[in-house]
Amino acid sequence: MSSISFGSSIFDVLSISTDISSVAVSQDQSFLFPIDDSVSVQFYKSIDVIVDRWQTVVPKNNTFFGRAFLKALELAPPSDAQYRYALFSTEEQGDIGIGYYQIKTIRLDESIRFDKDISGSKASRMLARVKKSVASRFRAHTLVVGNLTLTGNYGMFFRDYITVKKKFSLVEQSLEILKPQLRKEGIKVRGVMYKDFLDNHLMSEESGYTKFSVQPTMKVDIRSEWKTIEDYVSALKSKYRVRMRRARKKAIDIQKRVLSVSEIDSYKNEIFRLYRYVSDQAGFNLFILKYNYFYHLKDQLGDKLSMTGYFLEDKMVGFYTSILSQDALDAHFLGYDHNYNGSHQLYLNMLYDLVEEGIKQSVSHVDMSRTALEIKSSVGATQTNLNLYIKLSSKAIDRYTPKLLDFLTPKKEWKARNPFK
Numbered sequence: 001m002s003s004i005s006f007g008s009s010i011f012d013v014l015s016i017s018t019d020i021s022s023v024a025v026s027q028d029q030s031f032l033f034p035i036d037d038s039v040s041v042q043f044y045k046s047i048d049v050i051v052d053r054w055q056t057v058v059p060k061n062n063t064f065f066g067r068a069f070l071k072a073l074e075l076a077p078p079s080d081a082q083y084r085y086a087l088f089s090t091e092e093q094g095d096i097g098i099g100y101y102q103i104k105t106i107r108l109d110e111s112i113r114f115d116k117d118i119s120g121s122k123a124s125r126m127l128a129r130v131k132k133s134v135a136s137r138f139r140a141h142t143l144v145v146g147n148l149t150l151t152g153n154y155g156m157f158f159r160d161y162i163t164v165k166k167k168f169s170l171v172e173q174s175l176e177i178l179k180p181q182l183r184k185e186g187i188k189v190r191g192v193m194y195k196d197f198l199d200n201h202l203m204s205e206e207s208g209y210t211k212f213s214v215q216p217t218m219k220v221d222i223r224s225e226w227k228t229i230e231d232y233v234s235a236l237k238s239k240y241r242v243r244m245r246r247a248r249k250k251a252i253d254i255q256k257r258v259l260s261v262s263e264i265d266s267y268k269n270e271i272f273r274l275y276r277y278v279s280d281q282a283g284f285n286l287f288i289l290k291y292n293y294f295y296h297l298k299d300q301l302g303d304k305l306s307m308t309g310y311f312l313e314d315k316m317v318g319f320y321t322s323i324l325s326q327d328a329l330d331a332h333f334l335g336y337d338h339n340y341n342g343s344h345q346l347y348l349n350m351l352y353d354l355v356e357e358g359i360k361q362s363v364s365h366v367d368m369s370r371t372a373l374e375i376k377s378s379v380g381a382t383q384t385n386l387n388l389y390i391k392l393s394s395k396a397i398d399r400y401t402p403k404l405l406d407f408l409t410p411k412k413e414w415k416a417r418n419p420f421k
Contacts (some may be wrong), residue, residue: 033177035088039096041174043181044085047071053087057098057157063325064147064154065100068300075296078149079104079287082187086174088158097158099171101178102144103187104286141187142390143175146195148286150330151217151369151386153196194389209389210401215412216383218368218376222358229356232380240378240419244352247345254344255311256353259319261298264307268295270316271307274335289333294321297332308353310336310346318346322357327364329357347372351379377417 032040044050047070058065074083086099146155158167179189194209196217226232233241264271272291279288298305301323310318318336322329331354336346351368358366368376373383392398 033174035170035173035177038090038092039088039170040090041099041170041177042087042089043174043178044087045083046074047085050085050087053095054085054098057087057095057159059157059326061326063301063304063323064150064152064330065098065157068302068304069297069323070100072293072296072300073147073149075300076290076293078289078293081148081287084178086171086178088170088174093159096162097156097167097170099145099156099174100147100154101175102146102148103141103182103189104144104148105141141182141189142191142193143178143182143189144193144195145171145175146193148195149289151196151367153198155195189393191390191392196386196388198384198386207389207391208398209391210398211387211389213385213387215370215373216385217370218373218381218383220355220358220366220368220376220380221382222355222363222365226359229352229359232355232359235421236419237421243378247348247352250343250345251310251349253312254317254346254349256308257311259298259307259309261295263309264298265295267309267316268292271319271335274316274318274337275333276335277338278335279333294333297321305332306357310350312340312344317344318350320350320354322354324361324363329354329361329363329366331366331368348375348379351376355379373412374414374417377414378419380419383416 032042034040047054047067051067054065055067063069070083070085073081077083082103084099084101084103086101087095088097088099089095144155146153156167156171158170162170175192182189192209223231223235226235233244236244259267268291271294272289275289294307298307304324305321306323307319307321309316317340318334320334321332323332324330334347334350336350341347354366354368366381368381377383390401392401
């Protein structure tokens, strides 16, 4: 359910005297770039090269900073994204932080579905055409501090004693070092995006970045007294209990089973078709997964990833994936056949199944990510606002970024529900 269907004066950028123009960064070796008097940074293309050092810095049991998840992305990069891993270190303290950067060519005319909110009037159709024309002019290699396939801040992590101001200063300087290296590889970075930050004060207007948001993320807090799904049902208001039972009744003919890695491989074409239907409905989507993404994800993550298939008379009509990370269950991508969604309430039943899975796993919450905000709130999810920040290399163009984003970003009204007593 992750979908980008989706991040500051903070940057005291210090001057860097080192001549980096003649230094190339390869997959299995890197140059130590000094940032200031004490901190240096190294860049890598593969998590395998630095996994031992990487794991000493990132949070323990955090799946999304872990080697297995990052390796799966390397094996099946969505929309041909590229990745760079940064290690920050000092001579005295060793490795003090990491940066995870994704390089993606962002094409706004392909990422934004301008027909989603068209009422059918001539004026609305004309506005959609104008927006699409404007968006078609935005195509740029973008350096993303974070992970486009997830909701949340997975672009940097430092040891606790590093101040917030210092963290952003180090990351910002590392990006300025990395850009010339990418240019040698034929990648001219024209924009930088920081993804999914909770606190507005982390990046002020003085940083030169434009703040924007797409939709909030939604999560269901799993109460400690919920030991079974019936405890959850008992906590619902009467109308929502009736709604849940009605949905369950509609899906009585659906067979559900958790798929093995070999089954995911054998069903990969059906899985991809179902995923694409849902992905294509999103108003804003920066990437498309590879058809073998789920196979590599299961192969790498093992029991930390669960894919549940929905079958009707041996035909796969839906699936959802969930990933266990620390004390949370992350609702990852899903798909369903629209011909059966209304008759069998597939999507709503997936949400209930995710809540039930979260209870069984004894997690603190189920992260349901963005999109479909109202229906998620009807099963108990509440919103958390996340901000993204972007800056274009061209100052002449960047000055119009705030207005451009306001004009193009899809806006959708929704009403929050409270299903609990």
